[in-house]
Amino acid sequence: xxxxxxxxxxxxxxxxxxxxxxxxxxxxxxxxxxxxxxxxxxxxxxxxxxxxxxxxxxxxxxxxxxxxxxxxxxxxxxxxxxxxxxxxxxxxxxxxxxxxxxxxxxxxxxxxxxxxxxxxxxxxxxxxxxxxxxxxxxxxxxxxxxxxxxxxxxxxxxxxxxxxxxxxxxxxxxxxxxxxxxxxxxxxxxxxxxxx
Amino acid sequence: xxxxxxxxxxxxxxxxxxxxxxxxxxxxxxxxxxxxxxxxxxxxxxxxxxxxxxxxxxxxxxxxxxxxxxxxxxxxxxxxxxxxxxxxxxxxxxxxxxxxxxxxxxxxxxxxxxxxxxxxxxxxxxxxxxxxxxxxxxxxxxxxxxxxxxxxxxxxxxxxxxxxxxxxxxxxxxxxxxxxxxxxxxxxxxxxxxxxxxxxxxxxxxxxxxxxxxx
Numbered sequence: 001x002x003x004x005x006x007x008x009x010x011x012x013x014x015x016x017x018x019x020x021x022x023x024x025x026x027x028x029x030x031x032x033x034x035x036x037x038x039x040x041x042x043x044x045x046x047x048x049x050x051x052x053x054x055x056x057x058x059x060x061x062x063x064x065x066x067x068x069x070x071x072x073x074x075x076x077x078x079x080x081x082x083x084x085x086x087x088x089x090x091x092x093x094x095x096x097x098x099x100x101x102x103x104x105x106x107x108x109x110x111x112x113x114x115x116x117x118x119x120x121x122x123x124x125x126x127x128x129x130x131x132x133x134x135x136x137x138x139x140x141x142x143x144x145x146x147x148x149x150x151x152x153x154x155x156x157x158x159x160x161x162x163x164x165x166x167x168x169x170x171x172x173x174x175x176x177x178x179x180x181x182x183x184x185x186x187x188x189x190x191x192x193x194x195x196x
Numbered sequence: 197x198x199x200x201x202x203x204x205x206x207x208x209x210x211x212x213x214x215x216x217x218x219x220x221x222x223x224x225x226x227x228x229x230x231x232x233x234x235x236x237x238x239x240x241x242x243x244x245x246x247x248x249x250x251x252x253x254x255x256x257x258x259x260x261x262x263x264x265x266x267x268x269x270x271x272x273x274x275x276x277x278x279x280x281x282x283x284x285x286x287x288x289x290x291x292x293x294x295x296x297x298x299x300x301x302x303x304x305x306x307x308x309x310x311x312x313x314x315x316x317x318x319x320x321x322x323x324x325x326x327x328x329x330x331x332x333x334x335x336x337x338x339x340x341x342x343x344x345x346x347x348x349x350x351x352x353x354x355x356x357x358x359x360x361x362x363x364x365x366x367x368x369x370x371x372x373x374x375x376x377x378x379x380x381x382x383x384x385x386x387x388x389x390x391x392x393x394x395x396x397x398x399x400x401x402x403x404x405x406x407x408x409x410x411x
Contacts (some may be wrong), residue, residue: 001228006273009221025370026264031214031245047265047274142373142384142398145361145391153361153391153411163361163395168357169393 006151007098010091011047015099016061018042019052046098053102060103065089066096068109071116078123084147093121093151128152132160141168215302216243217275220411224282229361229410230403231396232354233289233297236312246280248272290319295351298323356397362408363391 012030018041025034027040033044043078052058065088066072068111077085093173095115104110118138135143145153218238227234252274258265290311292299298319301311311319328343335343359375364386373382373394386392391411402408 008277009225011274012221021263026267028268029213029251030217030271031274047270051266052269098396131283141359142382142394143392145393148391150411157361161361164359164393165355165357168359 001153001157003151003154006091006154007094009150010094011045011050011098013046013089013091014043015046015063015093015095016041016043017049017052017058018061019058021057025081032193048093050098050102053106055070060099060106062099062107063089063095064184065092066113068112068116071113075116075120075123075138078120084124084127086119087149090149091151092149093117124152125155129157132156136163138169139167144154213243213247216240216247220244221278224285225277226403226410227282227285228288229359231291231356231358232400233286233310235308235310235404236286236315238312241279241283244275245296248275248279258350286315287318289354290315291322293352294319294326294352296353296365299351345389356394356400359393360396360399361391361393362399363401363411364388364408366407368402368407371402373398 018039019036020038021036022038023034023036025032030045033048034042036042049058049060050140053060065074070088074085074088096113100107100110109112220237221236223237223240251268255265255268261302274363299309301309301316304310309316330345335345340356365388367388368386370383371386374397386408399408403410
Protein backbone atom coordinates (compact mmCIF):
# COMPACT_ATOMS: atom_id res chain seq x y z
CA UNK A 1 0.00 0.00 0.00
CA UNK A 2 1.37 3.43 -0.77
CA UNK A 3 1.26 6.30 1.74
CA UNK A 4 -1.43 8.07 -0.30
CA UNK A 5 -3.76 5.17 0.35
CA UNK A 6 -3.10 5.36 4.10
CA UNK A 7 -3.94 9.03 3.79
CA UNK A 8 -7.08 8.14 1.84
CA UNK A 9 -8.23 5.89 4.69
CA UNK A 10 -7.38 8.47 7.33
CA UNK A 11 -9.40 11.09 5.47
CA UNK A 12 -12.57 9.26 6.47
CA UNK A 13 -12.09 10.30 10.07
CA UNK A 14 -14.18 13.17 11.37
CA UNK A 15 -12.97 16.58 12.41
CA UNK A 16 -14.81 19.63 13.74
CA UNK A 17 -15.09 22.69 11.54
CA UNK A 18 -16.70 26.08 12.01
CA UNK A 19 -18.42 26.93 8.72
CA UNK A 20 -18.94 30.54 7.59
CA UNK A 21 -22.08 29.72 5.60
CA UNK A 22 -25.54 28.27 6.17
CA UNK A 23 -26.68 25.09 4.52
CA UNK A 24 -29.04 22.22 5.20
CA UNK A 25 -28.03 18.69 6.02
CA UNK A 26 -26.19 16.92 3.17
CA UNK A 27 -27.07 13.27 2.60
CA UNK A 28 -23.81 11.59 1.70
CA UNK A 29 -23.58 7.86 0.98
CA UNK A 30 -21.13 7.54 3.85
CA UNK A 31 -23.58 9.22 6.24
CA UNK A 32 -25.27 12.56 6.76
CA UNK A 33 -23.37 15.74 7.55
CA UNK A 34 -24.64 19.09 8.70
CA UNK A 35 -26.78 21.11 8.97
CA UNK A 36 -24.26 23.90 8.63
CA UNK A 37 -24.84 27.08 10.62
CA UNK A 38 -22.32 29.88 10.31
CA UNK A 39 -20.23 30.05 13.46
CA UNK A 40 -21.44 26.75 14.93
CA UNK A 41 -19.02 23.81 15.02
CA UNK A 42 -20.03 20.71 13.05
CA UNK A 43 -18.36 17.32 12.46
CA UNK A 44 -17.37 16.42 8.89
CA UNK A 45 -14.93 13.90 7.36
CA UNK A 46 -11.40 15.24 6.91
CA UNK A 47 -11.56 15.03 3.09
CA UNK A 48 -14.51 17.39 3.17
CA UNK A 49 -12.97 19.67 5.78
CA UNK A 50 -9.79 20.16 3.77
CA UNK A 51 -11.81 20.89 0.64
CA UNK A 52 -14.04 23.43 2.40
CA UNK A 53 -11.01 25.02 4.01
CA UNK A 54 -9.26 25.37 0.67
CA UNK A 55 -12.34 27.14 -0.64
CA UNK A 56 -12.27 29.45 2.42
CA UNK A 57 -15.64 28.21 3.60
CA UNK A 58 -14.70 27.19 7.10
CA UNK A 59 -12.22 27.22 9.91
CA UNK A 60 -10.83 23.87 11.11
CA UNK A 61 -10.86 23.16 14.84
CA UNK A 62 -7.86 21.26 16.12
CA UNK A 63 -8.78 17.79 17.46
CA UNK A 64 -8.56 17.52 21.26
CA UNK A 65 -5.22 15.80 21.20
CA UNK A 66 -3.61 18.36 18.89
CA UNK A 67 -2.46 20.43 21.83
CA UNK A 68 1.12 21.14 22.91
CA UNK A 69 0.58 20.13 26.54
CA UNK A 70 -1.11 16.84 25.73
CA UNK A 71 1.43 15.99 23.07
CA UNK A 72 4.35 16.76 25.39
CA UNK A 73 2.84 14.26 27.79
CA UNK A 74 2.50 11.66 25.01
CA UNK A 75 6.11 12.29 24.06
CA UNK A 76 7.24 11.93 27.68
CA UNK A 77 5.40 8.60 28.03
CA UNK A 78 6.79 7.37 24.75
CA UNK A 79 10.36 8.14 25.83
CA UNK A 80 9.87 6.49 29.24
CA UNK A 81 8.39 3.28 27.89
CA UNK A 82 10.32 0.44 26.37
CA UNK A 83 7.24 -0.46 24.36
CA UNK A 84 5.02 1.51 22.03
CA UNK A 85 2.47 3.63 23.86
CA UNK A 86 -1.05 4.21 22.64
CA UNK A 87 -1.26 7.22 20.36
CA UNK A 88 -4.11 9.71 20.79
CA UNK A 89 -5.26 8.94 17.24
CA UNK A 90 -4.90 5.91 15.00
CA UNK A 91 -3.74 8.28 12.25
CA UNK A 92 -2.01 10.97 14.30
CA UNK A 93 0.70 11.67 11.75
CA UNK A 94 -1.58 11.78 8.70
CA UNK A 95 -4.24 13.85 10.44
CA UNK A 96 -1.67 16.36 11.59
CA UNK A 97 -0.09 16.46 8.15
CA UNK A 98 -3.43 17.06 6.43
CA UNK A 99 -4.87 19.56 8.87
CA UNK A 100 -1.67 21.52 9.42
CA UNK A 101 -1.13 21.44 5.68
CA UNK A 102 -4.29 23.33 4.79
CA UNK A 103 -5.04 25.18 7.99
CA UNK A 104 -1.89 25.87 10.00
CA UNK A 105 -3.26 29.31 10.95
CA UNK A 106 -6.44 27.77 12.44
CA UNK A 107 -4.53 25.59 14.86
CA UNK A 108 -2.84 27.23 17.85
CA UNK A 109 0.92 26.62 18.18
CA UNK A 110 1.02 24.83 14.83
CA UNK A 111 4.81 24.93 14.56
CA UNK A 112 5.35 23.59 18.07
CA UNK A 113 2.87 20.79 17.42
CA UNK A 114 4.69 19.93 14.24
CA UNK A 115 8.00 19.69 16.10
CA UNK A 116 6.65 17.55 18.94
CA UNK A 117 4.91 15.20 16.53
CA UNK A 118 8.08 14.84 14.51
CA UNK A 119 9.95 14.00 17.73
CA UNK A 120 7.36 11.38 18.67
CA UNK A 121 7.43 9.92 15.16
CA UNK A 122 11.24 9.74 15.12
CA UNK A 123 11.32 8.12 18.53
CA UNK A 124 8.78 5.51 17.50
CA UNK A 125 10.46 4.82 14.17
CA UNK A 126 13.79 4.18 15.86
CA UNK A 127 12.04 1.91 18.39
CA UNK A 128 10.39 0.16 15.48
CA UNK A 129 13.67 -0.36 13.69
CA UNK A 130 15.41 -1.78 16.76
CA UNK A 131 12.49 -4.07 17.61
CA UNK A 132 12.29 -5.36 14.04
CA UNK A 133 16.01 -6.04 14.23
CA UNK A 134 15.66 -7.88 17.56
CA UNK A 135 12.63 -9.78 16.27
CA UNK A 136 14.41 -11.03 13.15
CA UNK A 137 17.38 -12.12 15.26
CA UNK A 138 15.20 -14.28 17.51
CA UNK A 139 14.01 -16.09 14.39
CA UNK A 140 10.35 -15.82 15.31
CA UNK A 141 7.55 -15.71 12.78
CA UNK A 142 4.90 -14.13 14.98
CA UNK A 143 4.80 -10.80 16.78
CA UNK A 144 2.28 -8.59 18.51
CA UNK A 145 2.15 -5.04 17.17
CA UNK A 146 -0.15 -3.26 19.56
CA UNK A 147 -0.43 0.51 19.39
CA UNK A 148 1.36 0.79 16.06
CA UNK A 149 -0.54 3.13 13.77
CA UNK A 150 -1.42 2.31 10.16
CA UNK A 151 1.25 4.60 8.74
CA UNK A 152 3.90 3.01 10.97
CA UNK A 153 2.89 -0.50 9.97
CA UNK A 154 2.88 0.58 6.36
CA UNK A 155 6.44 1.89 6.70
CA UNK A 156 7.77 -1.60 7.50
CA UNK A 157 5.49 -3.39 5.05
CA UNK A 158 7.99 -3.43 2.17
CA UNK A 159 10.63 -5.01 4.39
CA UNK A 160 9.46 -7.04 7.37
CA UNK A 161 6.92 -9.49 5.93
CA UNK A 162 9.15 -10.09 2.95
CA UNK A 163 12.19 -10.75 5.14
CA UNK A 164 10.18 -13.20 7.24
CA UNK A 165 8.96 -14.97 4.10
CA UNK A 166 12.54 -15.44 2.91
CA UNK A 167 13.70 -16.64 6.34
CA UNK A 168 10.85 -19.11 6.37
CA UNK A 169 11.90 -20.47 2.97
CA UNK A 170 15.48 -20.90 4.19
CA UNK A 171 14.28 -22.63 7.35
CA UNK A 172 12.25 -25.03 5.26
CA UNK A 173 15.29 -25.88 3.16
CA UNK A 174 17.33 -26.44 6.33
CA UNK A 175 14.60 -28.70 7.68
CA UNK A 176 14.52 -30.79 4.50
CA UNK A 177 18.32 -30.95 4.44
CA UNK A 178 18.49 -32.03 8.10
CA UNK A 179 16.06 -34.89 7.61
CA UNK A 180 17.94 -35.86 4.48
CA UNK A 181 21.21 -35.90 6.47
CA UNK A 182 19.59 -37.99 9.21
CA UNK A 183 18.48 -40.55 6.64
CA UNK A 184 21.92 -40.80 5.14
CA UNK A 185 23.65 -41.32 8.50
CA UNK A 186 21.01 -43.88 9.39
CA UNK A 187 21.60 -45.76 6.16
CA UNK A 188 25.35 -45.53 6.69
CA UNK A 189 25.09 -47.00 10.16
CA UNK A 190 22.92 -49.83 8.90
CA UNK A 191 25.36 -50.43 6.09
CA UNK A 192 28.34 -50.45 8.45
CA UNK A 193 26.58 -52.85 10.80
CA UNK A 194 26.05 -55.19 7.87
CA UNK A 195 29.64 -54.97 6.72
CA UNK A 196 31.31 -55.38 10.10
CA UNK B 197 -32.00 13.14 -2.31
CA UNK B 198 -33.24 11.42 0.81
CA UNK B 199 -33.98 8.11 -0.85
CA UNK B 200 -30.52 6.63 -0.54
CA UNK B 201 -30.61 5.55 3.08
CA UNK B 202 -32.10 2.10 3.10
CA UNK B 203 -31.07 -0.53 0.63
CA UNK B 204 -31.71 -4.21 0.96
CA UNK B 205 -29.01 -6.77 0.29
CA UNK B 206 -30.61 -9.80 -1.33
CA UNK B 207 -31.60 -12.05 1.57
CA UNK B 208 -30.35 -10.09 4.54
CA UNK B 209 -32.09 -7.50 6.66
CA UNK B 210 -32.05 -3.97 5.26
CA UNK B 211 -28.75 -2.19 5.86
CA UNK B 212 -27.79 1.41 5.32
CA UNK B 213 -25.60 2.46 2.43
CA UNK B 214 -23.15 3.67 5.05
CA UNK B 215 -22.75 0.14 6.47
CA UNK B 216 -22.31 -1.34 3.00
CA UNK B 217 -19.58 1.18 2.26
CA UNK B 218 -17.84 0.33 5.51
CA UNK B 219 -17.89 -3.40 4.80
CA UNK B 220 -16.72 -2.76 1.26
CA UNK B 221 -13.75 -0.84 2.61
CA UNK B 222 -12.85 -3.73 4.92
CA UNK B 223 -13.28 -6.23 2.10
CA UNK B 224 -11.08 -4.07 -0.14
CA UNK B 225 -8.24 -3.98 2.38
CA UNK B 226 -8.52 -7.72 3.06
CA UNK B 227 -8.30 -8.47 -0.65
CA UNK B 228 -5.38 -6.06 -1.00
CA UNK B 229 -3.24 -7.73 1.66
CA UNK B 230 -4.35 -11.33 1.26
CA UNK B 231 -1.99 -13.54 -0.75
CA UNK B 232 -4.83 -15.65 -2.19
CA UNK B 233 -8.09 -14.75 -3.90
CA UNK B 234 -10.95 -14.32 -1.40
CA UNK B 235 -14.63 -14.96 -1.96
CA UNK B 236 -16.21 -12.38 -4.24
CA UNK B 237 -18.47 -9.73 -2.71
CA UNK B 238 -20.59 -8.78 -5.71
CA UNK B 239 -23.50 -7.91 -3.43
CA UNK B 240 -21.53 -5.10 -1.86
CA UNK B 241 -20.04 -3.95 -5.15
CA UNK B 242 -23.39 -3.96 -6.98
CA UNK B 243 -25.06 -2.14 -4.13
CA UNK B 244 -22.41 0.58 -4.18
CA UNK B 245 -22.56 0.91 -7.96
CA UNK B 246 -26.34 1.35 -7.69
CA UNK B 247 -25.82 4.03 -5.08
CA UNK B 248 -23.29 5.81 -7.28
CA UNK B 249 -25.64 5.72 -10.25
CA UNK B 250 -28.59 6.97 -8.22
CA UNK B 251 -26.50 9.77 -6.80
CA UNK B 252 -25.29 10.78 -10.25
CA UNK B 253 -28.85 10.98 -11.50
CA UNK B 254 -29.76 13.12 -8.54
CA UNK B 255 -26.78 15.36 -9.15
CA UNK B 256 -27.87 15.94 -12.72
CA UNK B 257 -31.05 17.54 -11.39
CA UNK B 258 -29.08 20.03 -9.29
CA UNK B 259 -27.85 23.34 -10.60
CA UNK B 260 -24.20 23.34 -11.65
CA UNK B 261 -23.21 25.89 -9.00
CA UNK B 262 -25.05 24.16 -6.17
CA UNK B 263 -22.83 23.88 -3.11
CA UNK B 264 -23.56 20.17 -2.74
CA UNK B 265 -22.37 19.12 -6.18
CA UNK B 266 -18.65 19.42 -5.44
CA UNK B 267 -18.98 17.53 -2.15
CA UNK B 268 -21.05 14.73 -3.64
CA UNK B 269 -18.71 14.42 -6.63
CA UNK B 270 -15.73 14.11 -4.29
CA UNK B 271 -17.45 11.39 -2.35
CA UNK B 272 -18.41 9.51 -5.50
CA UNK B 273 -14.81 9.65 -6.70
CA UNK B 274 -13.64 8.22 -3.39
CA UNK B 275 -16.12 5.35 -3.50
CA UNK B 276 -15.38 4.66 -7.15
CA UNK B 277 -11.70 4.41 -6.28
CA UNK B 278 -12.38 1.73 -3.67
CA UNK B 279 -14.61 -0.25 -6.04
CA UNK B 280 -12.24 -0.12 -9.00
CA UNK B 281 -9.14 -0.82 -6.94
CA UNK B 282 -10.89 -3.79 -5.33
CA UNK B 283 -11.93 -5.25 -8.68
CA UNK B 284 -8.53 -4.55 -10.21
CA UNK B 285 -6.73 -6.37 -7.38
CA UNK B 286 -9.00 -9.36 -7.94
CA UNK B 287 -8.40 -9.41 -11.69
CA UNK B 288 -4.69 -9.24 -11.02
CA UNK B 289 -4.87 -12.26 -8.72
CA UNK B 290 -7.07 -14.13 -11.18
CA UNK B 291 -4.52 -13.55 -13.95
CA UNK B 292 -1.62 -14.60 -11.73
CA UNK B 293 -3.21 -17.73 -10.32
CA UNK B 294 -5.59 -18.49 -13.18
CA UNK B 295 -4.98 -22.24 -13.33
CA UNK B 296 -5.11 -22.66 -9.58
CA UNK B 297 -8.18 -20.46 -9.23
CA UNK B 298 -10.13 -22.30 -11.94
CA UNK B 299 -9.22 -25.67 -10.52
CA UNK B 300 -10.39 -24.71 -7.04
CA UNK B 301 -13.51 -23.10 -8.44
CA UNK B 302 -14.51 -26.31 -10.20
CA UNK B 303 -14.71 -28.10 -6.86
CA UNK B 304 -17.06 -25.50 -5.35
CA UNK B 305 -20.84 -25.22 -5.49
CA UNK B 306 -22.46 -22.25 -7.16
CA UNK B 307 -23.62 -20.89 -3.79
CA UNK B 308 -20.11 -20.61 -2.37
CA UNK B 309 -18.30 -19.74 -5.57
CA UNK B 310 -15.28 -17.52 -5.06
CA UNK B 311 -15.50 -15.88 -8.48
CA UNK B 312 -18.43 -13.75 -9.52
CA UNK B 313 -19.97 -14.85 -12.85
CA UNK B 314 -18.20 -12.13 -14.89
CA UNK B 315 -14.91 -12.97 -13.16
CA UNK B 316 -15.37 -16.64 -13.99
CA UNK B 317 -16.00 -15.73 -17.62
CA UNK B 318 -12.87 -13.58 -17.59
CA UNK B 319 -10.77 -16.38 -16.07
CA UNK B 320 -11.99 -18.94 -18.63
CA UNK B 321 -11.34 -16.63 -21.56
CA UNK B 322 -7.96 -15.70 -20.17
CA UNK B 323 -6.80 -19.29 -19.88
CA UNK B 324 -8.12 -20.13 -23.36
CA UNK B 325 -6.25 -17.19 -24.86
CA UNK B 326 -3.12 -18.09 -22.94
CA UNK B 327 -3.19 -21.67 -24.17
CA UNK B 328 -3.90 -20.63 -27.74
CA UNK B 329 -1.08 -18.14 -27.60
CA UNK B 330 1.43 -20.67 -26.29
CA UNK B 331 0.36 -23.19 -28.88
CA UNK B 332 0.64 -20.69 -31.72
CA UNK B 333 3.98 -19.23 -30.71
CA UNK B 334 5.86 -22.23 -29.38
CA UNK B 335 4.19 -25.56 -28.87
CA UNK B 336 3.28 -26.30 -32.51
CA UNK B 337 6.94 -25.93 -33.45
CA UNK B 338 7.97 -28.54 -30.90
CA UNK B 339 8.48 -32.23 -31.60
CA UNK B 340 5.15 -34.03 -31.33
CA UNK B 341 6.01 -35.86 -28.13
CA UNK B 342 6.39 -32.64 -26.12
CA UNK B 343 3.56 -30.64 -27.63
CA UNK B 344 1.29 -31.20 -24.67
CA UNK B 345 0.55 -28.23 -22.49
CA UNK B 346 0.47 -29.52 -18.93
CA UNK B 347 -1.39 -26.91 -16.93
CA UNK B 348 -0.55 -28.45 -13.58
CA UNK B 349 3.14 -27.93 -14.24
CA UNK B 350 2.95 -24.22 -14.94
CA UNK B 351 0.32 -23.35 -12.34
CA UNK B 352 1.32 -20.51 -10.04
CA UNK B 353 -0.15 -20.89 -6.57
CA UNK B 354 -0.43 -18.23 -3.90
CA UNK B 355 2.13 -18.35 -1.11
CA UNK B 356 -0.01 -19.12 1.90
CA UNK B 357 2.95 -19.02 4.27
CA UNK B 358 3.63 -15.37 3.56
CA UNK B 359 3.38 -13.01 6.50
CA UNK B 360 0.52 -10.56 6.92
CA UNK B 361 -0.44 -7.78 9.32
CA UNK B 362 -3.81 -8.19 10.97
CA UNK B 363 -6.16 -6.87 13.61
CA UNK B 364 -8.43 -9.22 15.58
CA UNK B 365 -12.07 -8.13 15.44
CA UNK B 366 -12.97 -10.35 18.39
CA UNK B 367 -11.25 -12.52 20.99
CA UNK B 368 -9.77 -15.60 19.34
CA UNK B 369 -8.14 -18.43 21.25
CA UNK B 370 -5.71 -21.06 20.03
CA UNK B 371 -4.34 -19.71 16.75
CA UNK B 372 -1.71 -22.24 15.70
CA UNK B 373 1.69 -20.84 14.76
CA UNK B 374 4.00 -23.17 12.90
CA UNK B 375 7.13 -23.98 14.90
CA UNK B 376 10.77 -23.37 14.04
CA UNK B 377 13.47 -25.92 13.19
CA UNK B 378 12.56 -28.27 16.01
CA UNK B 379 9.03 -28.33 14.67
CA UNK B 380 7.36 -27.14 17.84
CA UNK B 381 3.93 -25.72 17.24
CA UNK B 382 2.77 -22.80 19.27
CA UNK B 383 -0.68 -21.53 20.13
CA UNK B 384 -1.48 -17.89 20.71
CA UNK B 385 -4.63 -16.08 21.76
CA UNK B 386 -5.60 -12.86 20.04
CA UNK B 387 -7.46 -10.23 22.05
CA UNK B 388 -10.09 -8.09 20.43
CA UNK B 389 -8.53 -5.12 18.61
CA UNK B 390 -4.96 -6.35 19.09
CA UNK B 391 -2.59 -6.17 16.10
CA UNK B 392 -0.20 -8.87 14.95
CA UNK B 393 2.07 -10.10 12.20
CA UNK B 394 2.04 -13.81 11.39
CA UNK B 395 1.79 -16.29 8.57
CA UNK B 396 -1.35 -16.02 6.50
CA UNK B 397 -2.19 -19.72 6.76
CA UNK B 398 -2.48 -19.41 10.56
CA UNK B 399 -5.37 -16.98 10.25
CA UNK B 400 -6.83 -17.80 6.83
CA UNK B 401 -9.91 -19.44 8.31
CA UNK B 402 -10.49 -16.66 10.80
CA UNK B 403 -10.23 -14.14 7.98
CA UNK B 404 -12.82 -15.99 5.93
CA UNK B 405 -15.10 -16.15 8.97
CA UNK B 406 -14.73 -12.39 9.43
CA UNK B 407 -12.97 -12.60 12.81
CA UNK B 408 -9.83 -10.77 11.72
CA UNK B 409 -9.09 -7.82 9.47
CA UNK B 410 -5.90 -7.55 7.44
CA UNK B 411 -4.15 -4.21 7.83
